[in-house]
Amino acid sequence: MARGDGLLNHDLLPGEKGPQDECGVFGVWAPGEEVAKLTYYGLYALQHRGQESAGIATSDGARINVYKDMGLVSQVFDENTLNSMHGQLAVGHCRYSTTGASHWANAQPTLGPTQTGTVALAHNGNLTNSADLADMVTAKQQAEGGKVRGEIAQGNTTDTALVTALLAGAEGQSLEETAMELLPKIQGAFCFVFMNEDTLYAARDPHGVRPLVLGRLNRGWVVASEQPALATVGASFIREIEPGEMIAIDENGVRSTHFAEATPKGCVFEYVYLARPDAAIAGRSVYESRVEMGRQLARENNAEADIVIPVPESGTPAAIGYAEESGIPFTHGFVKNAYVGRTFIQPSQTLRQLGIKLKLNALETVLRGKRVVVVDDSIVRGNTQRAVVRMLREAGAAEVHVKISSPPVKWPCFYGIDFASRAELIANGAAVDEIATSIGADSLAYISEDGMIEATRQPRERLCTACFTGDYPIALPNEERRGKNLLERSNQPGCEPGPDSEFENVS
Amino acid sequence: MARGDGLLNHDLLPGEKGPQDECGVFGVWAPGEEVAKLTYYGLYALQHRGQESAGIATSDGARINVYKDMGLVSQVFDENTLNSMHGQLAVGHCRYSTTGASHWANAQPTLGPTQTGTVALAHNGNLTNSADLADMVTAKQQAEGGKVRGEIAQGNTTDTALVTALLAGAEGQSLEETAMELLPKIQGAFCFVFMNEDTLYAARDPHGVRPLVLGRLNRGWVVASEQPALATVGASFIREIEPGEMIAIDENGVRSTHFAEATPKGCVFEYVYLARPDAAIAGRSVYESRVEMGRQLARENNAEADIVIPVPESGTPAAIGYAEESGIPFTHGFVKNAYVGRTFIQPSQTLRQLGIKLKLNALETVLRGKRVVVVDDSIVRGNTQRAVVRMLREAGAAEVHVKISSPPVKWPCFYGIDFASRAELIANGAAVDEIATSIGADSLAYISEDGMIEATRQPRERLCTACFTGDYPIALPNEERRGKNLLERSNQPGCEPGPDSEFENVS
Amino acid sequence: MARGDGLLNHDLLPGEKGPQDECGVFGVWAPGEEVAKLTYYGLYALQHRGQESAGIATSDGARINVYKDMGLVSQVFDENTLNSMHGQLAVGHCRYSTTGASHWANAQPTLGPTQTGTVALAHNGNLTNSADLADMVTAKQQAEGGKVRGEIAQGNTTDTALVTALLAGAEGQSLEETAMELLPKIQGAFCFVFMNEDTLYAARDPHGVRPLVLGRLNRGWVVASEQPALATVGASFIREIEPGEMIAIDENGVRSTHFAEATPKGCVFEYVYLARPDAAIAGRSVYESRVEMGRQLARENNAEADIVIPVPESGTPAAIGYAEESGIPFTHGFVKNAYVGRTFIQPSQTLRQLGIKLKLNALETVLRGKRVVVVDDSIVRGNTQRAVVRMLREAGAAEVHVKISSPPVKWPCFYGIDFASRAELIANGAAVDEIATSIGADSLAYISEDGMIEATRQPRERLCTACFTGDYPIALPNEERRGKNLLERSNQPGCEPGPDSEFENVS
């Protein structure tokens, strides 16, 4: 797979997007600091988690202000906008979402009324009982005389809009009370970062599927999807928000309450691909996990070869581990354009036929005549790998052995990742040797499930491995629809999938 | 140094820009193709050579149209602009230039009159007899009755504007005749890509200091500063434009003439840092050169250490070579934010004091307690390396050994690179051990001059090594001013230095 | 923490001020001596208790004269001013206060009318029933026909102004009678030093939260916040003013009365950090307490290490004790600029980016490769410790173990210390190991609460430990507001917090 943020991610091969992962959430409580800008930088560090819309809400203690739009964080916000967003606390969000004006409303943070003011909510994850929540909203509206308030009234029907609407609460209820009442009723994977005028809240589902961390500014506190966002804004890591925990941050400091017992099921795919390599999850370095996956891959599936190269950037740590364990020299076989990821002009069909290569360029002098092990983190549809193998062969590689540092992805994720529809998953219809043939490789090997899990240093029972095993730890929505409709397309309202990459030309 | 193009570049350590290298030039002759878009992609592939302004001129056979502005290629052009630029041939340019409205005029391509129409010119390099050229322009104006035409009339007094003005030629002269008469009179390092309404021209100085290549489209021709720009637009590499050669491309194909005898003096710094690693210059892979520099560095200056890491991205190939030769494992010690390089909001002073880190994040779990060899390609001011060493120490590195895959940079470049003023070059006032102290390293070693040259596989006499040796192969402007004035500041009008990087926050 | 008084003081790590402690009060009755100068020197010895404004009032027996301004004692007063302040008795004050003209009025001593003349009052502490006092002032004004006199008429609404206004008393009442009537009605922590034209008074709240001592000059008497102020002016220590005691000093000597029963609750933080090390409180040497805290810390939390160093100056006694108990050699790891604390030019942003270090410089030769125990007295926000750890690592320390000679500060003080808002207290949102991570230490250990108390040699029930335990011995203002509003900000009008230290550059 190839997406590539930081060392390791961000769409780099056109024609295949990585998993449409999730969203990034960020919150800051820091009176006296420029909270909008801190949120901006925090989202910039979380950009790899969602590149299609970005938003920030700030509160100056009396009023909440929100600004959100389609695009990268750096495209959505300019200096003037940020400067106009005064406040003491803020929440921000970046997400995958379908492009186009009609989906603007789906950008986050989402606003809604509370008994005393406004709530702004940012969400990373995916809920599995949206239907129940929608019923609750309907019931609530009827009880209140049909008044529909908040973004849901404007047609926003996402998970996030439902939760925001329910946070309105009942008369006399504080936001905190409402949240403590509501959170146990929400099923699925969620990390909510929300605030009213004066308090920042963060809540993580009882399974802790997605990461959420607490950090310390010199004079304030930060919550973020991943640890590197803390470093980016100059905050130090304190701890993870615990599964089933809600924290509140205001002038009294950090208060913690648990709305449910923790039954941790951390997403193993965060270790494999989603999180930044400089993140740590449940105390385990993601980079180290990936290097170890590469080592394990070499132990399990060594090959006779001359060089080990990564599919940049996401395959790099595993390739380093593979090379170390196998003794085969590590080198680069591709150069990635440093400006990949910027929005730019799409090649027309005519241009595509010329064979435009905007992302990767193979290093012929490195590859010619060589038996190449090329390491990637995962295979979803197989298109990236097919393009990679073709480029390697065109550059003269004698043999191409593809090594994948995760097992075959066979099952959709209902907890916040949009891999593809199940039918699109190549491993869901082809055996390993068939996939090898399909992508044109001399050989193909995946790491074993055990090997992958061992590399995360987490007990198996504390991980969600559903995309590899089909073993879903959280009840799926409307079980009866499972076999047929729902698995067709894994995209859920929490983080809607975009269409395929705008870069459909493969190389 | 840290700049980062392709695999290896783009400013990533703030506080120090890499050398303000040069410009990128591109030309295409391809009736029936979308030449503006091809040029756009070509410049996108050459973006690392100049990130402060971009421009494209197209000709539809009858009229030349130009569009240029400050900013990255992706910022200057949008779909509409490109769609409006019809044509059969085009030239493009990206360059370093000072920001600000007053310097807009210095963006290229530059337009000027010819006897029959218009010329559009893009230039990479730096001329050393600008004064003579200016005299020629004055003489010409006087001879013609004082009529001043072209951009020079608008106050553009760059090298490029002078050459453009002189390309106006004399009555009855074709552009080609004028060029053949003019080119031998121009001294310095230059790659000109220019065109009139129907013909694309490219010329390279007799020393061939800067690279310039010819490529083949299915139905047309391309010239570009570097080979990877060919691959990017789907063109295949044909050959380099030879030193002292001018080519003309029109409906009759490619014509070649030589305006001067070739005495090659290719810039060794292209191998070290400037060119994309996937480029090849004089037949030698830049990537291979860099890996070999790393191997040689290990042979010359090995260290007892636990890991070898690069300063990403520019130090990566040499680090790979170093690790290979020394047997010390290669790994990553830093993660670079994948979105670095995008224009974004500058942190205010208040935010800087929080310790915001927008570019690099050290991998503590990799570094803690380790003896680290960190490899970079060059040291200019030393600020990047100082920041790198500090980050490594803060992350717990037990020892930090800095290895540099080029010799100390001591002399300014008069041929198109703006390193810094001479006084800013740290090696121009400090010995190696003193630089080690200054950057806080336990040890510092540079490759030898011989070692670097050997790695390029070029004969020493075909290379310009002036920045390392002070041995200038091309006469400097007004030799008598050399000792005092000229060395003051190496930036020359050909590619004026920009202001400091927008990323001034150091880590 | 780093502030530094006496052996151990003065803000030295920018970016974090120590607790905005309290104020210093001083009074002298010594006809025939230069009372203004004696007060000046007394305040100079108490400067560590308040560095933002200073004032002296003198009485020549007939008239009271006051001079006060923002700044250090040495900045506020010059020779001429002091020479012009004749008298037989004087009171003085140094305090934290917000800067700016609008707050000048809050400087002390505060003047007010009495039935027969004028009272000048200086206050160290914080009142918890200001609202009640304000009501009393209003009632009094209404009873007297609305006449508002004294500084309260000029908009000074501090605790001190309220008390001063109430000291006006009723017709026919002496100041002493008024005070004896008023003092039992005042709640909170207070040390009042006040005078009318001929008599010096001093009163300490029944809990004796803040220290107040009586000393003997050759020909007069002195009262001061701390014992070392006595030594400084050549006075010998007599005794502490007792909790609930008021003394009056005039030509008849010292008279003592008790306005309330003593229920001592001495501030434990005076032993930890606030008081000068050469002070003694309740008979216990502060220096000895701190050394003993260090010894106890070593007993409770020893570490394998090569050297023990203090965070200068506040960590020095505990570091000495730690080294003694652990057997690990004591040395210095930092050098502090001797001129720190002087007002000087603030570095501009540009200069800060150069990495200017105005306060501490690490001793590389001492630290390189060493496992370091670094001892500090307390952690408030954690910023100082973070900076300290970073400097130690940059200087090459192999391991950094932080030892703190007080327990985690988790609660605001309502009795005269402005630690920070509760949310700013790092221990109020992070566990010990999380704080260790946040400050970058290999380990972090605090002394136990019992260990700290034992080191003071005071019975636990005679100490206020609220900042560590949340157990507030004196009724808080408007108990019902406690949970929410009052904890918002611990700074109270008695000693308002200043803005950040002028030294914001972190290292």
Added chain:
Amino acid sequence: MARGDGLLNHDLLPGEKGPQDECGVFGVWAPGEEVAKLTYYGLYALQHRGQESAGIATSDGARINVYKDMGLVSQVFDENTLNSMHGQLAVGHCRYSTTGASHWANAQPTLGPTQTGTVALAHNGNLTNSADLADMVTAKQQAEGGKVRGEIAQGNTTDTALVTALLAGAEGQSLEETAMELLPKIQGAFCFVFMNEDTLYAARDPHGVRPLVLGRLNRGWVVASEQPALATVGASFIREIEPGEMIAIDENGVRSTHFAEATPKGCVFEYVYLARPDAAIAGRSVYESRVEMGRQLARENNAEADIVIPVPESGTPAAIGYAEESGIPFTHGFVKNAYVGRTFIQPSQTLRQLGIKLKLNALETVLRGKRVVVVDDSIVRGNTQRAVVRMLREAGAAEVHVKISSPPVKWPCFYGIDFASRAELIANGAAVDEIATSIGADSLAYISEDGMIEATRQPRERLCTACFTGDYPIALPNEERRGKNLLERSNQPGCEPGPDSEFENVS
């Protein structure tokens, strides 16, 4: 001795000033930086070398601007003054000088004419052939027709004014040529930092008596008397200026020339007391030297004692070393007022009789009944030690053993330190046991000369030890006056001595 900068110095016992050491010099070449402010901070870090006047000269490339006055750096300069001093390069100076308006002219930098403009010069050291230089000035004036220019015309007759006058040079001579011609003719100990409009120069005498270092800013260069001034301004240490070397810094970088052969004779008293402990001289850490002197002192002269305490701050490192070697516990016996060093109101005679103690306060609880080893760095007049012993005894010490980490100071310094007149040196008229009696100690021991030298890790022949041995490595002025007049008073025009401290009351 007690002076106390940084960890270790600055007048702390009234009644005795430390040696009136020398001056501090600073220079910076950094176009684009705020050179005046950098110089200000540099002088702030060198303040311990001269506290009676301060000055800065800046050049903007065309004109030189100077501002100087009596007082501490922080007193002489305010924000407005510094902001008005624009420039690309600057020199600064802080010095001991007699107080009072009449000596204002002696403050530095000193201005003088050159053939093409102006020179500004700052000097640390003392010349021994001033008479010759004065003759040269006279000769020059006569040759030029009696024209007297520069500060010497205004009655400034210091060494520095003479050198400045001679730097005027002859017609057609550049400043550099003039300096290279002049420097070999100057005898004594000198560090000159000077500049004309565009170039910064630094020269150190062939004996290298005083330290002078070169540092690197991100975009410029710095010279300073001591290394810590580099750290203070964010510069990294490059190397020492070599004895007999002159360097020039301009837009071409750093040029080095040698005007005389190096015969190093570094001042041993820099290691003992003068330099900041965080300095390194000739590669040897001053702090380490002092700790080692303490260890050696313990080896040579151990005592039966209960505690080892320093005379703060200058005795601290040696006390730490003494304690370590002897096994006797280190602690503090004195607390120093943190605000010492600020100019403040002098106590009148009346107040002095009260026994005012403005600097040190003894810790009775530590000292009572204890056999005390008190360590100081040196004894000049003996007054400090006498006061110290008295305070220790008053605090109840059972025995007082004074240990001095340098040998007896018996000889005046002609190379830049003003110890006192020879007659004032107590060791110049009393044997060790007599001094012990004089200061009231139970015993007194000095380190041996060999022990001191060994602790510096310098070869004896590369040190000047004249103040201890009378062995003067540089020819003294007018040898015939030596025995009688000159030794009477060591103060020389280079750094004139001030009168005795304003704080004459001893404790």
